[in-house]
Amino acid sequence: MIQFVQAAHIASGSIRSAKLRSALTTLGIVIGVAAVIINASLGASFNQFFTDEVSSVGSNFIIAYSDQPNLFYDSELEIIKNTPGILGVSPRKTVSGEINYLSDVKSVSIVGVNGDFQEIQGIKMEEGSFLTDKDIYSAVLGYDLAKEEFGRSISHRSSVDIAFRQEDGTLVIKKFKVKGILEDSKETIVGGDGSTDMIVYIPISTMNEMTGEKDYGAFFAMAESSENIGSISKDVDKRLARSFGISERDLNNEDAKPYTVFDQADVLEETGALGKALSTFLLVLALISLFVGSIGIMNIMLVTVTERTREIGIMKSVGYSSSNILSLFLLESIMVSSLGGLLGTAIGGFGAYILEEALKLPPVFPFKLIEIGILISVLVGVGAGLYPARKAANMNPVDALRYE
Template sequence: MISLRRSIDISIGSISSSKLRSALTTLGIIIGVAAVIANVSIGASFNQFFNDEIGAVGSNFIVIYSQGVNVFFDKELDLIKNTPGVTGVSPINQQMARVTYLSTSRQIDIQGVTEDYEEVANLKMDAGDFLDDKDQFVAVLGSEVAYEKFDKKISVKNPIEITFRREDGGVVSQKFIVKGIIQNPNTVFVQTGVEPEIRIFIPINTMNRMLGKDDYGGFFIKASSLDTVRDTANDIDYRLARTLGVSARELENDDTKPYVMFDQLDALEQTNQVSAALTSLLTSVALISLIVGSIGIMNIMLVSVTERTREIGLMKSLGYTRKDILTLFLTESIILSLIGGIGGTVLGIGVAFIANYFLDLPNIFPLKQIITGFTVSVIVGLVAGIYPANKAASMDPVEAFRHE
């Protein structure tokens, strides 16, 4: 029986004798494996990128918006504060207003919040400080508002004038002093409606007094951990629905509730679906390359069997068994796929690294998927080599010697 070492030596010798043909054969495997690994890695990088963007929007957040006026009051705020798993909550009111700085006026979204909003929304300050619950006529600006909206940049301690139009048609104006400027979270793809860079934040009590109202438009809530976000959201949903007169039978029907809510897991699920669909599509295309590569290996092995027919006959006459011949040709096929797998793995990681660099994505290389891609290349070589190897092993030695 031929030893594995001897089988490997003979296979390497055969591959070396046809370097160009072997190189062209492994090229198909290299491209296929590289495509699979690169696409999986880029898909994982996009997934991490989306997760990071959502994390920049808020920390374990739950967002609730009313679908009308006079829905949420202090009673609902206290109810949410006392819900197990809630570590922070800020009521929200928002309205477009005319903002004047020096001689320039712009229409900007004004958001009334409390001091908890800084933690819940995971805000980072570029200058100054965020609002305090004791503040009245101070404002915190998003970076785009402070640096891009007006003819001159706005700095901390600069005065701005905010003019609201009330529901009764009246107009009310008030001067605010800029207390802080928020860093831009640079969320490119993930939009949740709470982007701080394009807003101005003022104390919600001050905003309500100016508008002559005492209700809230919604709440921005922080749960104790990402693992408890969904349970906490469901508990809040149940308590609010019961307080607002929504029956238990209608609790699952969002159309019957006077509010809408979503949480961080909802946003993560949506982005993960997009990322998974993209990865699956690209990987499917890459697998076609692997199939083409396997056809190439089968082709070269069949050619090799034809060219070495007399050699096979000689080997059989010298005592090589059918199993020896089968092992020899399968070993050669696997070596070709191993070379392609190694080259494809290196190339795939390199392509993913370059793509992530230009796309400004984090470098994520899932070890499990890389090992899977490499293993697939070996399996492809094994499967592609079975038919040619079996054909060689089944040759009659007398007929093999007669082959020209």
């Protein structure tokens, strides 16, 4: 059996004798492996991005909402609050209104909540503090609204006028003390208030007093743990259904219920499926380019076999067996693809980092991808080189020596 070192020396000599052709062949694998690394890394980054976005809405949250008005009241608030495993619950209601500061009026979304809302949604403060259940005419402003929308920056000690228009057209205006300014935020892909930079939070009891209403738009609750959030969410759903006279057999029928309950685990499952689909799509695209690269190797190796027909005949005439010839050409194919795999892995890792920075994705690079990239390149080398190598090994030495 031909020695591995000798075989490697012969194979590397063949590669060096046709540098341009070998470089172009390697380039196909470099591009294919780099594409696999980049797309797999991007898939992992998108998954982490979706997870971070869901977590930014709050910790262990459960949300009950309805598109129907006059559905949720204090009785439903108490039902959720008294559900075992619920650590806190806040009503949430959004109404369009106006805020007046130094005679400058802005139309904004005003959200009514209670003191539990900050912890449930993980709200962070730039200045001052968030609302408590004891506050009446207090307001918390989004960062951009307080710092950029008016001629002068609003501090957490300022006062503003907030106006609502009731259904009968009556304009109700009250003076509010600015209790806090929210930390600069960003848009999110999931529920909640999205970007809070242009939001005004006020006590929901004060909002209902000014608008002449008594209902709530939704409830944000916090479960005691992520492990039990599914069962706690189902218990909330069951208790609300009972209060609305809905039977347990209709709990899973969304059309039978005037409201919807979902939790953090549900959102993570949905975004996880989205992330997996995106990762699969990206990986398929990358594998197509890798397949094209492997065809390139096979074509080049077939050309090499044809060009070296007389050499194969000489090798066989001096004692090289068919298995020796097979090993030589297969090793040459593996060396070309492995070199491309190493370069492709390095370029793919760097490219993934650049793209993640450009897309503002969390930098996630599974280091297993390095092993996978090298393994793929070796497998491509074996797969693409096997047929040409067998063709060379099966040549008749007499016919090979006569080949012109």
